[in-house]
Amino acid sequence: MCGIFGVFNSEHAEKYAFYGIYALQHRGQESVGIAASDFERVRCIKKPGLVLESIKGEDLQNVRGYSAIAHVRYSTAGDPGAVNAQPIVKEISLGTCAVVHNGNLVNYPQIRAELQREGVSLEYSSDTELFISLLDRGELYPKGVDLHPLDRGILPKVFYALSKVRGAYSLIYLFRESMVVARDPMGFRPLLMGRLRDTLLFASESCAFDILSAELWREVKPGEVLVVDKHGIRSYFPFTHERRAFCIFELVYFSKPESFIFGSWVYNVRKRMGELLAIEDSVEVDVVVPVPDSGLVPAIGYAQVKGLPLELGLIRNHYVGRSFIQPTQELRDIKVLMKFNPNRAVLEGKRVLVIDDSLVRGTTSKKIVSMLRRAGAREVHMRIASPPVIGPCYYGIDTPTREELIANRMDIEDIRKFIGADSLVYLSLESLRSTVESPQEYCDACFSNCYPISVEGRALRMF
Ligand code: SF4
Known part of the structure; x- marks a missing residue:
């Protein structure tokens, strides 16, 4: 990165x-x-x-x-x-x-x-x-x-x-x-x-x-x-x-939506992720809320397919740098609270579908769900515009260790309980792959556990 x-x-x-x-x-x-x-x-x-x-x-x-x-x-x-x-x-x-x-x-x-x-x-x-x-x-x-x-x-x-x-x-x-x-x-x-x-x-x-x-x-x-x-x-x-191994995580999260990379506009691919998530989903909700900024583009795709209103239920504070004082244990939620503020005007009494680009450790999602509930959301349904992250990256993206990845330790129902959502749905790996023209030219090892290059000292499943 x-x-x-x-x-x-x-x-x-x-x-x-x-x-x-x-x-x-x-x-x-x-x-x-x-x-x-x-x-x-x-x-x-x-x-x-x-x-x-x-x-x-x-x-x-x-x-x-x-x-x-x-x-x-x-x-x-x-x-x-x-x-x-x-x-x-x-x-x-x-x-x-x-x-x-x-x-x-x-x-x-x-x-x-x-x-x-x-x-x-x-x-x-x-x-x-x-x-x-x-x-x-x-x-x-x-x-x-x-x-x-x-x-x-x-x-x-x-x-x-x-x-x-x-x-x-x-x-x-x-x-x-x-x-x-x-x-x-x-x-x-x-x-x-x-x-x-x-x-x-x-x-x-x-x-x-x-x-x-x-x-x-x-x-x-x-x-x-x-x-x-x-x-x-x-x-x-x-x-x-x-064999090519373009990093699909660049399209999911890392690159800016207005960029052109790997022969595609990131915006189009990311929006398609949200559209496919909507096509795979049957939940009844009142409003779609993106986790800013990276959840915004898939949320647009989702809301358009479902004909639902897209609202800014979480407002991002853009002045949070990376180097703020580490919170104490008692104030452990402060990192997320500093970054996002819930918008009661669109949340109160609503069945909310919240979309994020990915779910890695689960700790941020848990805080977001509880923040939305405290702000009056009647139901909170979490949607993730990529599949569960099950493997670390050895090729330049800073993902946590295998043990820290929540999808390695829990199944989806347990993750849902952990984050406190009424429902949790991820984009399937098959759908993620279908968002790019030649999926066989991509690395998606963090979602599939199929690695394109071996790493000394690690038993990895290879392509
Ligand atoms: S494992 Fe592959 S897809 Fe995942 S972040 Fe690393 S390079 Fe990208």
């Missing part, structure tokens, strides 16, 4: 990077960083916290450049502290190299140990560092790949580094005069290209192009490696085609 952004060929690449990464803030709130090159040197700033609060005008003055990369972090591997903030910058044989990465490497511990055995010093506890540290460890010339003469210095090293890692990566390397962009062959995480006149942009989601009034060009394809420099763009496919 991270957001990445890249800019090439702009008078003020650092400013574009600032706005682009701001539009991806929902993908990570722990830290932000921007590295830029003026084609003479690569400079970097990294700060803990949110983009707008952390990066000041003078910070951007210090990283002026014609090309830039940026990152917002939500840690899934390594220490969540500022030390692992990205971009990670290192001096290597190719000069200064900075990298930003979204994803998670399943063989990180093995490669880290291998590099340490070889005497390579690693400064961070995040898997992203490997992408740079491996550059100086070897070269790979894949069969059938015709390298442009300009790429013979950097690319064999990049191909070697990418051939060593297993897992999910959408990443951008920034060198002094060029940029290398790559997406893993299974395509777990999204990565898109945009254009604004002569400036080339890369982003985790298309919503980052909108803020710059830039045009969405195309997706970086799974397994594609792109080199961008003043001579143009060159595309390579160094690895054999693998």
